[in-house]
Amino acid sequence: MIAAKGSLPHRIAGRVFFASMLVMAVMGGYIAALAEVRVSMLAAALTAYLVSSGGLAARRADGEAGILEWLVLALGVSVAAYGLHLGIEARNGHADVLDGTFVVPAAIYFVFSGIAAFGAVSDAWTLARGGLKRRSRILQHLWRMSVALYIAASSFFIGQQDVFPETLQGSFLLQLPELLVIGLLVFWVLRVALSKRYRGQRLAKADQRIEVKSPSLRRNDGFS
Template sequence: MAGMLALASGAVAMAVLKGGSLHRKAGRIFVGAMWFMSAIGAGMAAVSDKRGTVVTVLAGLLTFYLVSTALLTMRRPVQEAREWITGFMMMGLSVGVSAFGLGLAALSGVGGRLDGLPPALYFVFGFVALSAALLDARMLAVGSIDGVHRLARHIWRMEFAMFIATASFFLGQAKQFPEPIRKSGLLAIPVLMVVLHLAYWLVRVLIKRRNLATAARSNTRE
């Protein structure tokens, strides 16, 4: 139920006008659903002896971290949220280091796998977590974040969390769908749409940043 709510509210937040009332409402529902789903999922996986649960713990913790920091970015200035940002940064570092350690263990494991999964998957989670944590550290060192960077930070963290949710539901649980749908390739479409949407908005924000910088230089010369 929480997973479906997260996917539905996330899709609405992606589709409607950014910053509008509906976007904010859908975003709040998405965050709440993702908090619940990632925390419960990671907790249940941590005490389970089933195969493939290690990466579920990593995915849950990473999702919780990304959603929390994305929300915090839009809610409070850096100086007011320094303690929270620091705490979440440490969480991101822990996930990243653990994921890389597991990836290395997979490389030397039987068949080049760990818990039935290839090392590349662990390295991807590790790279994302460590990159996000390093960006947190940079923001804390600067003590502030401007409008364009603030928006980009919010977008990529929320949408990567949405990517994890869609990939987990449509690809991770593909066996729950009828065989004709699995073989058609349709299950990959929602995941691809999230990736394309993320790329579109990041490019758009970066172009806006470049245009603002160009305008500022022109005004300085005048």
């Protein structure tokens, strides 16, 4: 998230991040299934969906979409439906209980479901358009990877505070990593959205043609 998008350090770190996050999500989901902790199963499935779809968005060429997009769309819809089901059950008194005391609020299930639903709608839009241009692809990649990282960071720093010294448990310091992820996400979304560097190739080439033709156009119009 610090390196420039598309640079060599970013690509190398991205490959390591992609593989490690998928392994973590699969293993975490499997352990959660054995322990029958459904909220963790949902979080693991959502993380796997975000990372896989975000990685796919970065690897696609402009205007390219295929069978893999249909697969991640199906995964996103499934995660959204599962989260909605768990949220309704939680409202009816069948929520997960963590550490024997904390009852998971229904809102958490609905938030996870909403994120997956938003991604699925975006995937459907991508398929309807036959692929996305450069800036849109990067934004898709950016928010999905960042949200997945936020889920992993919050699950560790806030959800597993017992692994930290007692002086840190419950302190604001354990919230800093999550805030850093959100801050970097906002920064890069604005950077990509506003910078000319991330415009589509077709638009950039059109601008180059205009720049090449503009001197002769000015001379013909008598302005030089």
